[in-house]
Amino acid sequence: MKDYTLGEFLIEENREGFSHSTEALLRLFSSIKLASKAIHKEVNKAGLTKEIIGGSGITNVQGEKQQKLDDFAHRAFIESFKSRNVVCGIASEESKDFIVIKGKQENIKNQYIVLIDPLDGSSNIDVNVSIGTIFSVYLRKSSIRNNLTIEDFLQKGNQQILAGYIIYGSSTILVYSTGNGVHGFTLDPSVGTFYLSHYNLRFPKTEKIYSINEGNYAKFPSGIRKFIRYCQEKKGNRPYTARYIGSLVGDFHRNLIQGGIYIYPKTASSPEGKLRLLYECNPMAFLSEQAGGKASDGKKKRILDIVPTELHQRTPFVCGPTEIVSKLEEFMVNYE
Numbered sequence: 001m002k003d004y005t006l007g008e009f010l011i012e013e014n015r016e017g018f019s020h021s022t023e024a025l026l027r028l029f030s031s032i033k034l035a036s037k038a039i040h041k042e043v044n045k046a047g048l049t050k051e052i053i054g055g056s057g058i059t060n061v062q063g064e065k066q067q068k069l070d071d072f073a074h075r076a077f078i079e080s081f082k083s084r085n086v087v088c089g090i091a092s093e094e095s096k097d098f099i100v101i102k103g104k105q106e107n108i109k110n111q112y113i114v115l116i117d118p119l120d121g122s123s124n125i126d127v128n129v130s131i132g133t134i135f136s137v138y139l140r141k142s143s144i145r146n147n148l149t150i151e152d153f154l155q156k157g158n159q160q161i162l163a164g165y166i167i168y169g170s171s172t173i174l175v176y177s178t179g180n181g182v183h184g185f186t187l188d189p190s191v192g193t194f195y196l197s198h199y200n201l202r203f204p205k206t207e208k209i210y211s212i213n214e215g216n217y218a219k220f221p222s223g224i225r226k227f228i229r230y231c232q233e234k235k236g237n238r239p240y241t242a243r244y245i246g247s248l249v250g251d252f253h254r255n256l257i258q259g260g261i262y263i264y265p266k267t268a269s270s271p272e273g274k275l276r277l278l279y280e281c282n283p284m285a286f287l288s289e290q291a292g293g294k295a296s297d298g299k300k301k302r303i304l305d306i307v308p309t310e311l312h313q314r315t316p317f318v319c320g321p322t323e324i325v326s327k328l329e330e331f332m333v334n335y336e
């Protein structure tokens with residue numbers, strides 16, 4: 001398996017199902033790989049220099065304190081996409097408005113839109129815990145003869161043609177789907193190449209983990225509180241184990257491999273939940289479904305069917321193996 005690189009896999013995979021050109025796919029991944037390797041390098045020396053850890057002194061559009069690495073990751077992706085003649089616009093969790101990219105070559109019409117959370121879970125940077133990048137790609141809706149509009153970015157998640165994440169953990173792994181299964185590639189830092197390491201990832205049939213910030217218990221809807229009790233009861237393969245890093249990519253990756261449900265519900269103080277629909281929930285929902293699971297707002301609304309109305313919109317979010325997500329939805333319907 002070690003010999004199968006991401007580039008080789010993309011060329012092979014494109015024969016089976018991806019309806020866009022191999023060239024476009026390779027250009028998109030060329031940008032993603034380059035930026036992620038730069039971030040991998042920075043993350044791995046974060047303990048060594050004060051120029052990397054800590055806050056940048058800026059508060060982002062979400063009203064959250066931006067970390068230096070958030071800013072580094074944001075710029076790394078923008079620069080990388082700018083130079084590859086494939087993407088015409090980017091919306092980033094770190095930027096208030098979308099960013100327009102002008103093509104560098106007249107004959108190539110950049111027609112892809114990227115939505116990205118350049119560095120998610122960044123409160124974990126200074127304490128050496130896994131963090132990640134979450135990305136998704138759409139085809140632009142407006143004519144290439146006109147300017148981009150907000151509608152190019154406010155597309156439903158079911159329009160994604162590519163979604164994935166990179167986890168900067170004990171190793172750096174890139175996981176993606178083009179709608180033809182979910183595949184993972186581990187970076188060999190000695191040669192700077194991503195090799196196939198996780199072919200066709202599927203949620204295990206029997207889940208054993210629930211992931212939720214239980215510190216917010218008192219603020220959860222009663223359906224969620226009852227569901228937590230259900231997870232803790234002794235019956236069948238229960239009680240489940242509680243595992244929560246506070247880094248969506250890390251929590252999702254573990255749950256995908258070991259079998260678990262991730263929940264970020266609305267709370268009394270955050271009625272829309274915390275996670276961003278476009279940058280975080282849609283890509284993870286796409287991957288969940290591709291891995292044989294399910295993603296919803298907890299009240300039976302499929303995440304991928306939500307019509308976005310603004311770039312930085314939030315939504316309650318639940319994802320994981322289908323059966324357990326449906327179980328949670330039952331609790332929400334019956335007890336809220």
Ligand code: AHM
Nearest residue numbers: 064120121122123213246247248249
């Ligand atoms: P961020 O985009 O500002 O990093 O916030 C998103 C993160 C997710 O990775 C994680 O699942 C969640 O926030 C944790 O939030 P909390 O600390 O409220 O549990």
Ligand code: MG
Nearest residue numbers: 117119120121
């Ligand atoms: Mg985030």
